[in-house]
Amino acid sequence: MIEALEFYRALGVDRVPVTLGPDSLRGISIAPETSVNAARQTEPETMPCCSVTVEVDPIAEAGTIRRSPEDKAKLLAELRDDIGDCRRCKLSEQRTNIVFGYGNPDAGLMFIGEAPGEDEDIQGIPFVGKAGMLLTRMIEKMELSRESVYIANVIKCRPPGNREPEEDELDTCRRFIERQIDIIGPQVIMTLGRIALQSLMRIRGIKITQARGKFLEYRGIPVMPTFHPAYLLRNPADKWKTWSDAQKALEKLNAIKT
Ligand code: SF4
Structure with missing residues (x-):
């Protein structure tokens, strides 16, 4: 409330x-x-x-009422309208597009990353660059699709030079991802990387290497932290760990559904 x-x-x-x-x-x-x-x-x-x-x-x-997929789509569209040409933080100054989110408004599984990169900024769609292709491959390996899940970031505008988002930017933009979660009501969330986890859970100083692979909870929703795909591109030896985390998320999702 x-x-x-x-x-x-x-x-x-x-x-x-x-x-x-x-x-x-x-x-x-x-x-x-x-x-x-x-x-x-x-x-x-x-x-x-x-x-x-x-x-x-x-x-x-949110979380206590059931909405139809149509209502969720409508509410997401209204939220996007509310964000408008957002100038609430300094990341608005150099962005090309606000990268709102992509996928199924009624998704059971939601992926939440950090912030748009160059490709995402240009296209206005999350996870479409090299890291996005890796995420897409993992989603498909889970026998899902980008259209059946929902993908978004905790920050909607590209930080200049792909720098880490700053605290004030995370604090200002957080309301939008929280609202997206409220509307979609996913059964399981996977956070991608440290920044997404810290911002969503409002915790500081956490190490993703220690947090990954263990379920947390956000407003009653199981959250599986894992590595960001961009990290995996630099450290391919850790891909199996993220795949292991994804399998846990999938098992949880299937258990909730049945
Ligand atoms: S990052 Fe978020 S709060 Fe900042 S300008 Fe973009 S949409 Fe607005």
Whole structure:
């Protein structure tokens, strides 16, 4: 709920039009920016009961409601419209295209990488360069396709010279990948590389060599961290490790589906 409110606030929305029932969010009134922060800092496990009426879009209840593939596609398109010609961080200055995401809005498996590279910046599609070809081969080896999964990055605009995204850029852009996850509701996520893992999980100082291969959880969704394909191009001897991680993700996906 808090994440959803912050997302709306980032888009300039200071009112959200839905009425909360008695078992929904209680005790929080929306409007001043500080309300969201205060709610995050003080949110008890159970909200105290009160008569405050707040309007909340049902999509804020992501993960608890079921959406049709058509609704998901529509919501993703609306999100892309909301991002618009985004100038929220300095990465907007040199980008060619915003690289939003690609694939099935109803995907069970979602791949999340770091940021667009040169090819992606030009085409506006994630993972289409050499690293993307390697990822595509792995997806196909999993007997899936780019069209059946969903692929996106935690950063939507290419950092100049492919440098690492900076903290302020990650913090500013994170709301978009979080919203994509909320809409798609994947059953399993694979993060590709350290930056994607750290940004999504909001953790610092993690080593991908230690984190990979072990499931984490993001809002109840199993997350399998693995290496970024660009790293594997430089270190092909580690490809088998990523394949092992992918098999675990696939097993988890199949177990959830059955
Ligand atoms: S990287 Fe994200 S926040 Fe920054 S300009 Fe691009 S879309 Fe906006």
